Each structure stands twice: as structure tokens, then as C-alpha cells.
Amino acid sequence: WQIMIHGESFKPIVAEAARKSADKIYNRIMVTHLLMDESKENRVGGAVGFNCRTGAYHVFRAKAVIVAAGGASHIFKPRSVGEGMGRTWYAPWSSGSAYALPIAVGAKMTQMENRIVLTRFK
Numbered sequence: 001w002q003i004m005i006h007g008e009s010f011k012p013i014v015a016e017a018a019r020k021s022a023d024k025i026y027n028r029i030m031v032t033h034l035l036m037d038e039s040k041e042n043r044v045g046g047a048v049g050f051n052c053r054t055g056a057y058h059v060f061r062a063k064a065v066i067v068a069a070g071g072a073s074h075i076f077k078p079r080s081v082g083e084g085m086g087r088t089w090y091a092p093w094s095s096g097s098a099y100a101l102p103i104a105v106g107a108k109m110t111q112m113e114n115r116i117v118l119t120r121f122k
Contacts, residue, residue, distance in 0.1 A: 034104070034105045069101065071098055
């Protein structure tokens with residue numbers, strides 16, 4: 001049931017493929033808003049954000065935009081008590097921006113992805 005996922009093995013492979021296929025790569029950019037395309041209705045045409053280290057402001061134009069920012073964790077009070085209170089397996093930085101960014105520009109959220117279902121047994 002439990003298959004180990006070794007993310008540290010996949011990251012260099014994916015990063016190398018991205019480096020070879022992209023003209024320019026931006027790291028550590030916090031996207032804050034999506035920009036709507038003025039020529040086509042109901043279409044996102046880019047995004048704006050800032051560099052988390054330098055504070056530089058970036059404006060991106062795009063033919064297609066994929067929001068892969070992550071879901072939300074730590075929304076509800078955990079069931080665990082005592083020492084385990086507040087400890088979760090999920091990433092603490094998943095703030096729900098994958099939902100907030102599209103909703104802010106008027107997207108209709110019809111299918112919420114549930115990509116992680118943990119099977120636990122003793």
C-alpha cells in the first residue's frame with residue numbers, strides 16, 4: 001500500500017529538462033495576481049509577482065497559464081491532542097493560493113482536485 005516517493009531523485013531530472021526547454025527560468029517568484037487578456041474574454045494572459053529574495057517586481061505575459069500552486073492545509077483544527085496537536089503530514093506552506101488566484105479573476109471552481117489520499121494501517 002505504501003510506496004516510497006523519492007522526490008529528491010525526480011527534482012534534478014525535471015529541473016534539467018526545464019533548463020533545456022526554456023528560454024529563461026525564474027526562481028523564487030511569488031505570483032500574487034493573474035492578469036486577464038484584453039483581447040479575449042474569460043482568458044488569462046499573464047501574471048504578476050515579486051522575487052522573494054530581492055523584492056523585484058515581475059510582469060509575465062503568457063499564451064497559456066497553468067496554476068499549480070498547491071492546495072490548502074491547516075484550515076481546520078486537527079483531531080490530534082497533546083504532543084501531536086498541530087502536527088500534520090501536509091506541507092505548512094500550502095496556503096490555498098491555487099484556489100485564490102483563479103477565484104480572484106472570476107474563475108468558476110467546479111472540480112476541486114483531491115490528489116492525495118493516504119492509506120494508513122497498523
